[in-house]
Amino acid sequence: MSRALRSLPRNVTDTVRVQARLGGELLNVEPTRALTAEPFEDALPIREFFAWPGKRNYEGLWWSSTTKRHTGFESLLERQYLLNADHDSEVVGISSQPLALLWANGSKDADGRTLRDHAPDFFVRLSNGDGRLVDVRRPDKTEAHQFALTRALCDEIGWQYEVFTGLDxxxxxxxxxxxxxxxxxxxxxxxxxxxxxxxxxxxxxxxxxxxxxxxxxxxxxxxxxxxxxxxxxxxxxxxxxxxxxxxxxxxxxxxxxxx
The missing domain is CATH 1.10.10 (Arc Repressor Mutant, subunit A)
Known part of the structure; x- marks a missing residue:
């Protein structure tokens, strides 16, 4: 069975790659609509969850009444998202750190900084069969260009995309x-x-x-x-x-x- 990655590989090609741990294997493919048929709600975390003394983020496992299993989170805001998703009757499956998006070689943000990869926080399966990628960030920490690229990629694949910034x-x-x-x-x-x-x-x-x-x-x-x-x-x-x-x-x- 494939293991969670300590670091994500660099993409030296001219096309975006999608990596995920599905069915005991490491998937590494170009983004196409064929991915909508893959059970990403059952994907194992693509990268390791890191902890160290003095780390400010609170991490742990959320037991979901929807999936009847634990799902990892890396912050209290991510835990709040899991709480909300567990309450949402449209959500029937969920996985954390479900995949990695390896941006094409030479990708840059609006300020000219190199963009190498992005691991969205969650994937959820909806009751109508649709998939949704979710990024969780505080309102003052949103990464506009990174999220715009992720949204465009989701449109290409046929998934929904959400940036969760917290509940009232x-x-x-x-x-x-x-x-x-x-x-x-x-x-x-x-x-x-x-x-x-x-x-x-x-x-x-x-x-x-x-x-x-x-x-x-x-x-x-x-x-x-x-x-x-x-x-x-x-x-x-x-x-x-x-x-x-x-x-x-x-x-x-x-x-x-x-x-």
Missing amino acids: GQEAHALTWLGGYRIDRYAPSPDVARHLIEAFIPATSLKAGVARAARSSGVQKDLVQANALNMLFTGRLSVDLRQPLTMDSEVGAVVAVAR
Whole structure:
């Protein structure tokens, strides 16, 4: 099986190359629409994650309720992106450091500096089958020319492209709290899930819906509440996360979403 690279190779050709670790092999190809059929959501990180004493970025592993596996991150902002992607019902697969883009020999940015390579932070697979490359940067650290090249390459391949700069403060706070209920121990049984969906049609307060589902299912209210919070995170119930989340928040059922 191919190993993660400590450093990316230099491209001495006149065309862009795409490198990825897929199916136990190191893929090294020109970007074409044929790449849309490759399962990049299962790609292993193309390069090693580096850590050293005094490093300012916080890194670790995020357990995803979407993929049921860990995904690496290299900063708290990247972890926030994973939290948001895990909550997004359109996302069905995700991988970190999924590939390397080796720019053509002689590529330069707007200031004339040589551009050698770029490793986007994430690849996500969407429920409609589309792929999306994602770069995560603070708003004051965006790399306009590098990102423009990446977006153009995604257009050529047939992928979407996103630069994630962070969630609104209130939304981040609410989603971080809900994220604690994403794990399987809080997931409802099919019977309780059905009672919860029925309890929030039409939309009602979180407190009222939980009480109604607990009565109709015969399950302890505290457990039903945890199940409801799990369903809010996974998208089977909906709430406006731009507003403070309380037991009085209006919650509705999202019947069409299945995770």
